[in-house]
Amino acid sequence: MALEPTQEQQAACEVFGADQDLALIAGAGTGKTSTLMLMAAGTPKRGLYVAFNRAIADDARRRFGSNVDCRTAHAVAFRAVGWRFKGRLDASARVPAWVTASILGINRQLDIGARKVTVNHQARLVTGMIRRFCYSADRQVLARHMEYVNGLEDEEQEFVARVLLPFAVRAWEDISSPKGQLRFEHDHYMKLWAMGNPVLPADFVLLDEAQDTNPVLEEIFLNQPAQRVCVGDPAQQIYAWRSARDVMTGFPAEQLPLTQSFRFGPQIAAVANRWLRHADSNMQLSGCGPEGSRVGTAAQPDAVLCRSNADAMAEVLKFLDLGVPVALTGGGEALNRIANAALELKEGKRTSHPELFLFASWGEVQEYVERDKSGQDLKAIVSLVDKYGPHQIIDAVNRLSSEDRAQVTVSTAHKAKGREWSSVRIGAGFVAPGVDEDGRPRLLDPAEARLIYVAVTRARQLLDVEKLAWIEDYEKSIVGDARGDDADPRLVELPLTAQLKHPASPVCHFMAEHLPSTVPLVQDLQQRIRALPRPVQPSDVQYPQWWALGHAIDYRLRLSLGSGPGNALTSGIALAGSSEPPRGAPAPEGRAALRAAGAELLKAFDSWLATPGSLGEETLIRLAFVAAYFEDVYRTGTFRRHSMLADASEETTLADLSARVPAYAVEDISQQMQLAEEPFAAFRALPPAARICGPEFSGSADLGGADADFILGGLLLVCKAAREPRRLGREEIYQLAGYLLLDYDNVLGIDRVGLYLSRQGGLVTWGVEDFLRRLGATAPLARLRARFRDHLKDATSLPAAPQSAPPTAADRAIAHVAGSTG
Numbered sequence: 001m002a003l004e005p006t007q008e009q010q011a012a013c014e015v016f017g018a019d020q021d022l023a024l025i026a027g028a029g030t031g032k033t034s035t036l037m038l039m040a041a042g043t044p045k046r047g048l049y050v051a052f053n054r055a056i057a058d059d060a061r062r063r064f065g066s067n068v069d070c071r072t073a074h075a076v077a078f079r080a081v082g083w084r085f086k087g088r089l090d091a092s093a094r095v096p097a098w099v100t101a102s103i104l105g106i107n108r109q110l111d112i113g114a115r116k117v118t119v120n121h122q123a124r125l126v127t128g129m130i131r132r133f134c135y136s137a138d139r140q141v142l143a144r145h146m147e148y149v150n151g152l153e154d155e156e157q158e159f160v161a162r163v164l165l166p167f168a169v170r171a172w173e174d175i176s177s178p179k180g181q182l183r184f185e186h187d188h189y190m191k192l193w194a195m196g197n198p199v200l201p202a203d204f205v206l207l208d209e210a211q212d213t214n215p216v217l218e219e220i221f222l223n224q225p226a227q228r229v230c231v232g233d234p235a236q237q238i239y240a241w242r243s244a245r246d247v248m249t250g251f252p253a254e255q256l257p258l259t260q261s262f263r264f265g266p267q268i269a270a271v272a273n274r275w276l277r278h279a280d281s282n283m284q285l286s287g288c289g290p291e292g293s294r295v296g297t298a299a300q301p302d303a304v305l306c307r308s309n310a311d312a313m314a315e316v317l318k319f320l321d322l323g324v325p326v327a328l329t330g331g332g333e334a335l336n337r338i339a340n341a342a343l344e345l346k347e348g349k350r351t352s353h354p355e356l357f358l359f360a361s362w363g364e365v366q367e368y369v370e371r372d373k374s375g376q377d378l379k380a381i382v383s384l385v386d387k388y389g390p391h392q393i394i395d396a397v398n399r400l401s402s403e404d405r406a407q408v409t410v411s412t413a414h415k416a417k418g419r420e421w422s423s424v425r426i427g428a429g430f431v432a433p434g435v436d437e438d439g440r441p442r443l444l445d446p447a448e449a450r451l452i453y454v455a456v457t458r459a460r461q462l463l464d465v466e467k468l469a470w471i472e473d474y475e476k477s478i479v480g481d482a483r484g485d486d487a488d489p490r491l492v493e494l495p496l497t498a499q500l501k502h503p504a505s506p507v508c509h510f511m512a513e514h515l516p517s518t519v520p521l522v523q524d525l526q527q528r529i530r531a532l533p534r535p536v537q538p539s540d541v542q543y544p545q546w547w548a549l550g551h552a553i554d555y556r557l558r559l560s561l562g563s564g565p566g567n568a569l570t571s572g573i574a575l576a577g578s579s580e581p582p583r584g585a586p587a588p589e590g591r592a593a594l595r596a597a598g599a600e601l602l603k604a605f606d607s608w609l610a611t612p613g614s615l616g617e618e619t620l621i622r623l624a625f626v627a628a629y630f631e632d633v634y635r636t637g638t639f640r641r642h643s644m645l646a647d648a649s650e651e652t653t654l655a656d657l658s659a660r661v662p663a664y665a666v667e668d669i670s671q672q673m674q675l676a677e678e679p680f681a682a683f684r685a686l687p688p689a690a691r692i693c694g695p696e697f698s699g700s701a702d703l704g705g706a707d708a709d710f711i712l713g714g715l716l717l718v719c720k721a722a723r724e725p726r727r728l729g730r731e732e733i734y735q736l737a738g739y740l741l742l743d744y745d746n747v748l749g750i751d752r753v754g755l756y757l758s759r760q761g762g763l764v765t766w767g768v769e770d771f772l773r774r775l776g777a778t779a780p781l782a783r784l785r786a787r788f789r790d791h792l793k794d795a796t797s798l799p800a801a802p803q804s805a806p807p808t809a810a811d812r813a814i815a816h817v818a819g820s821t822g
């Protein structure tokens, strides 16, 4: 290959050549395939390149040397196990919904208020559950694999998911049995393959587009014993809403950037960099692309990129009016289906469209989107249909040209992913965030900024961003706003855990300088987690309240160690019942009732501690769950929409609250407590003085707060109710390091640190010396503590740094939660 590698590409080749795992953070147009080819060309080892789709795999096959096998994940799975199902794949291609229903034994319509979920629709929902299960890393089908059903209230969703779960379990049994009769899909053999913990036949694995990876593939990749390289651009992650994952962030390996873009020149790079900043990315691109590449007006662009389908339709209609042949990426089939469904509903007929099947008329759909806050996708559909009418949409779709014949291609930004055109105009739909109830500018959502970054980086020669001109005013408005009294994010005032989410915080600066190498510890942690059983989790609830379960298990564990519930609960009760209530609080009578219920709760815990066994396990778990809701008021400073405390009335009592604790919560906490039985037995046997729950450190006040879970016989322990423990890593390691350093004068006598994984009953611990050595500590512990103290004191005494760049959404979101503790 004639390419002269850039320094960044060279660096990547060197790390690869040293047989190390690697995350290649490759900005738009920075030549990632070329870089992977350079790497692979330097070794005789056998590699597997896992491509995002078949076209990319085909292209890669032509470019890589013969030592690299280039396939999609499905193709790898087909070769391993899928071929055995070839006959079924072909034979079952068309199993109608009524046959599926009959095979599964679904034979009764579900009447939910005025809505009717027919037998066929139940079969379709079950099929959808299986599909989502196949994308997940879960080992069993769960109620929460059911997609959101437009037209149902929250409790109705839960009900349908619970009713359908046994059918979904049966469906998976059928699919995975050799004699199965249900439709067999490509995702099914992929999942069957994944559940066998496959080892990929290669010395090194290259995972492409790693910022948008299905959890099922993510798990396979992370479990490989081979050398692992993931490549992609976290700032281009735009499919999080489809549960795609960014494998790169947190991957325990060296992270190397590719920042020289060969796609466009400096002007377009400057636009991209602006959006990267709003997307909370540290990356900044340099434009090394074609001569003459510029930002300006594109009178006849090759592509127009819009926010939504409705925005794209508006552009399409304008071009059709002008007689310009226009294409729509992905074709118009989806729009056609929506328009036809709307026609059916307008004519008073039912439709089988998956987004609309529960409605009896178009009026019902309109009314539902007005009322319901969660149906954003549906809102977009309704506004499209209402704006243009089904007939005009169908007519426009019929007049679309194919891309090779069109003069211009219209696309949503989502569908433009991975594409590029010579000239691009940004079309309708990307709008400034507006203002909140107090008239303050709302923050630009980083996910929206990522989408815009994807859109503006599709152009090679000419980029027209006139429709994004609002960014100038937006940036000015938030800089002005940041000078307001409470919006200035003094990072040092944030609690430990919040600082760790922010690379510019004093804690992160200190860690990077003095404890720089998290990779070995994260690798060790991940390896030890892999040896543990899979996490327990609720199976028959669609939207478990994970946060409440997390707090509740902490309370239950504390009580089991003979300790009271701690300050967060007392503060939560005080805040929930206060005369100056937080947002979402109930009326004064309800708050008074909460105050009384809270006092009773504290008393109940006290009496249990005085006479363990005086309350049954279930009662105690229920109380711990109620305590979680009070704590949440303290941590978030608000009453959440679904908080059981939010609708308290003067009649509310502790007994009512604990009766409202859902059965899944009781079961889940009780399972976690059974898992804790053995690992916690030794802790319970310690003398009381050696069991410290919720310790505070001498340095806690030097940042916005820090209280760890436990110090048990010298072991500093942080409890994590993680459902996806493979996501634990750098932040958790630095959390432990932060607590360790905050005990400035060694009064707590910490000699070990570790994590307790309550859903697996697993303890992962390290001796302090070993921990610091692996982190690459620059000095012994005592000196590190002294430096940490000085560092935080210096940071506190500095005047607020002037804003060199506008604060990003993360800055402000973190400032918002500054009241919560670590």
Ligand SMILES: Nc1ncnc2c1ncn2[C@@H]1O[C@H](COP(=O)(O)OP(=O)(O)OP(=O)(O)O)[C@@H](O)[C@H]1O
Pocket (backbone or CB within 6 Å): 003, 004, 005, 006, 009, 026, 027, 028, 029, 030, 031, 032, 033, 034, 035, 262, 263
């Ligand atoms: N070191 C280099 N010097 C000059 N041009 C390079 C270099 N590396 C890559 N390129 C050019 O950059 C362009 C894009 O490269 P490549 O095909 O590898 O990217 P990709 O995998 O399609 O993804 P992306 O462009 O998004 O990174 C190609 O035209 C390639 O020749």
